[in-house]
Amino acid sequence: MVYLNVVMHDLVQGAVRLRRATPADLERVLEIERFSFSAPWPREYLAQHLGDDGFVVLEYEGQIVGYTVIGIKIPSFLARLEQRTRALLTGQEPREPPPVGHILNIAVDPAFRRQGLGQRLLEYALDYCRYLGAEQVELEVRTSNTAAIGLYQKYGFVIRERVPYYYSDGEDAFVMVKKL
Ligand SMILES: CC(C)(COP(=O)(O)OP(=O)(O)OC[C@H]1O[C@@H](n2cnc3c(N)ncnc32)[C@H](O)[C@@H]1OP(=O)(O)O)[C@@H](O)C(=O)NCCC(=O)NCCS
Numbered sequence: 001m002v003y004l005n006v007v008m009h010d011l012v013q014g015a016v017r018l019r020r021a022t023p024a025d026l027e028r029v030l031e032i033e034r035f036s037f038s039a040p041w042p043r044e045y046l047a048q049h050l051g052d053d054g055f056v057v058l059e060y061e062g063q064i065v066g067y068t069v070i071g072i073k074i075p076s077f078l079a080r081l082e083q084r085t086r087a088l089l090t091g092q093e094p095r096e097p098p099p100v101g102h103i104l105n106i107a108v109d110p111a112f113r114r115q116g117l118g119q120r121l122l123e124y125a126l127d128y129c130r131y132l133g134a135e136q137v138e139l140e141v142r143t144s145n146t147a148a149i150g151l152y153q154k155y156g157f158v159i160r161e162r163v164p165y166y167y168s169d170g171e172d173a174f175v176m177v178k179k180l
Helices: 023-036 043-048 077-090 117-131 146-154
Strands: 011-013 016-020 055-060 063-073 100-108 136-142 158-163 173-179
Touching: 016 117, 023 043, 023 063, 023 100, 055 117, 063 117, 100 117, 117 136, 117 146, 136 146, 146 173
Parallel strands: 100 136
Antiparallel strands: 011 016, 016 055, 055 063, 063 100, 136 173, 158 173
16 A cells, blocks of 8 residues: 555655645646536535545646545445344354445646556555545446546456446446455
8 A cells, every 4th residue: 555644644756746635726626627527527516525535636846737536435324234134144243334435536637648647646546445444446437538447447447337328418427346
């Protein structure tokens, strides 16, 4: 877990720094968001994630050039109850179902793409999810987004399902998953 300590601290490696996003970063993050997506997240939605350890910006030579937003889904009460009931019935030690990581957003400024920075963000995201006990990470991606699908496949994500009309413009999504 190379990036483990970044969860609570800054990580500086050469010209790259990964750190938690702050309100002062919002304008620049929004700029990259608008360059990157046909249906960008609104300001309020990004702002809601400020302060989360899972909202991280990547600085290259002091300038923000990318970011990621990672969520952790805690298993529902029903899922936990089901697990306990199964343990009771089988006589096994009850085990809480682990949380599931969810990569909600990841983007790199177009001028800085294809330099390995998306990988740096994704590696951070995976370590963050492992650190919080997740055994699986999931995400949704447009079926036409070959760059992102290529990135995820490089890190061992596989397509679990295709969700028709997932996006507001009617495009389908792939749900991609990776075991940690
Ligand atoms: C997806 C994205 C974050 C990748 O960032 P990046 O910094 O360019 O990616 P990297 O340089 O780290 O590339 C890592 C791997 O991703 C894949 N990849 C990246 N861009 C690619 C492209 N244009 N075509 C095909 N594969 C690509 C490759 O496997 C690459 O590994 P390689 O360089 O050894 O071939 C970037 O293209 C982006 O911001 N896109 C717009 C936002 C977006 O679509 N986010 C994903 C939402 S689900």
